Amino acid sequence: MNPRKSDWQNLDLLLKSFAQISSNFIYDLDDKKVAELDVKLIESHLSEAGHDFADVLEHLCDNIIPQLSASRGPRYWGFVTGGATPVATFADWLVSTFDQNLSKDGDSIASEIERQTIRWLCQLFNLPDSFDGLITTGATASNFLGAICARQFAGRRQGINVAQAGMANLSVEVFSATPHASMLKTLGMAGLGYKNLIKVDCLTGSESMDVADLAYRLQVSTAQTKIIIASVGTVTATDFDDLMTINQLAERYDAWVHVDGAFGIFERILEGENLSNGLEDVHSITLDSHKWLNVPYESGVFLTRHLDVLFDSCDVPAPYLAAEGDKPEFMSLGLENSRRFRALPVWMTLLTYGKQGIASWVKRNIDCAKLLADNIAQSPNYELVNDCKLNVVLFRPTCSGLDQQAADEKTTQAMKAINQDGRIFVSPGYWQGKKVIRAAISNWETQIVDIEIGIACLEDIASKL
Ligand SMILES: Cc1ncc(COP(=O)(O)O)c(C=O)c1O
Incomplete structure (x- = not known):
């Protein structure tokens, strides 16, 4: 008897137990x-x-x-x-059944589904199609990608490929008013050191950045390259930073702007006032699908208008893994090489429920x-x-x-x-x-x-x- 088949002879039984539990x-x-x-x-x-499965x-x-x-x-x-x-849960069950690895194209349609999901998310949040990105394990992972992209961008401005040469000679400062704790953690992980953060004042009675204070701090900074971390929905007061002004300052000082919109970005799909105007023009964005999109853990998203910077930060330096087509492989855009088919629950959610x-x-x-x-x-x-x-x-x-x-x-x-x-x-x-x-x-x-x-x-x- 084919041993592989025999192992699956209990599939019906497994499915029955699964359905019951x-x-x-x-x-x-x-x-x-x-x-x-x-x-x-x-x-x-x-x-x-090992124990009998029934006992387990x-x-x-x-x-x-x-x-x-x-x-x-x-x-x-x-x-x-x-x-x-229910739809996202069902899709997540199937992710285990299908057990695809979305590291590289070339063996299935799964990576194309992730790309389509990213395009639909941009449409959901009214972001221009110049944004691209990938599904991550959550907002912390996306904030990490934001930090390393900003670091790579700083290196480019100073003639250093940080991914290759390290950041010993990098002159950079990070400015933020109310970064989420996960952003601080990832600044540390990216070697930028969260204690080096230049803390920008908040507006009175708010967690929003005082952009006048940001302007002053950028002006007096002697760092060659500047990074601004902004928020669209702070975790405590759900305040929004003034991205229009932040973008103008970023342009003046040639700074990278990363925005943590883990859950606040969902405000963009409601009718009426738009508190995140200017998000269309920032460099990179974090959001979570396992928060307000209501898909199972672990599901975050990283978006950027500068995929080449992300690629330079995450490329896998192994010729045998090089992309065969013109699109960068997901393994060269994120933290993991092997990647779960996390896109499926998001894809099925967007298809089934729609924006409304x-x-x-x-x-x-x-x-x-x-x-x-x-x-x-x-x-x-x-x-x-x-x-x-x-x-x-x-x-x-x-x-x-x-x-x-x-x-x-x-x-x-x-x-x-x-x-x-x-x-x-x-x-x-x-x-x-x-x-x-x-x-x-x-x-x-x-x-x-x-x-x-x-x-x-x-x-x-x-x-x-
Ligand atoms: C604004 C913000 N950023 C980042 C995070 C971290 O998210 P995750 O737990 O998905 O890594 C959270 C979590 O609450 C958050 O509210």
């Missing part, structure tokens, strides 16, 4: 605690001979699955967490966040600490009469109690030096009823504090 998990999500805070792993040694499944079902979070559900409001729509479908859940999330913020503002038990401008609500328990330390302690205690309760999950943040609780609503399924459950939870917790 998946449907149980998804249908039970509403009754599950949103987060499991006190998890317990049964210690055991590595198996020598039993262990998974009895001991592991009950301790997973409901982060794909409508009341997980920590960090900025999208869920995964995606805009409808983005808009609903913003309406839900506003409803939550209004209720918190009216509650005698909580303080809304900042206006809700997009999908993030910043609040804390009422702290009048408490000094800063006592207020921060009360906030931490409230947050723990809320998460322990399990009806919603929220995460911590800092706003203007105060500890706050953040609720970020980015799940396609979140409805008004979920906000009502959340409000009831907050009031129950307040009565017990």
